[in-house]
Amino acid sequence: MKTNDANDAFDGFTIELFKDMDGDWLARFEELPNVSAFGNSPEKALQELQQAWTLMKESYISHNQSIPLAPSRKEYSGQFNVRVDKRVHRALVLEALRAKISLNALVSQKLTLSVNNEKSSYSS
Incomplete structure (x- = not known):
């Protein structure tokens, strides 16, 4: 629970x-x-x-350390940097070009889909 x-x-x-x-x-x-x-x-x-x-x-x-903050109480900017293999980078750029969208939009769509699929699998 x-x-x-x-x-x-x-x-x-x-x-x-x-x-x-x-x-x-x-x-x-x-x-x-x-x-x-x-x-x-x-x-x-x-x-x-x-x-x-x-x-x-x-x-x-x-110990003069900061108390951890729960993720639910943190502010998120919506931006982060990710390093990927250069072949993955190239494949994503080509896919974005074919879809006529930016690389950022493509990656955002893929991450959103993945997170939503993960949430639904946890609910089952």
Whole structure:
């Protein structure tokens, strides 16, 4: 089971909650798997996770490190650079020319399609 409440006590991180083979419940951050806790019930595991997260944040502060920000709380520019093999680059340029669109538009379409397909496969 996953939950993601942007206004929760977990600072916007997605929580994975599941029962292990021994019957204990494990709660952890999907985006920070090293932050986790066990309990004999889902509620207890979440309580323990809250304590673990509080201690983890205190540790970051005491070591003068910034506390990680949940992806749901970050701002994204819509731009990033990707290095690809020159043969892939050439093939994409040729495909974009045939489609009469920019390389950027082609790559954006392909990434959008891939992400949407991935989301639908997770939902199944």
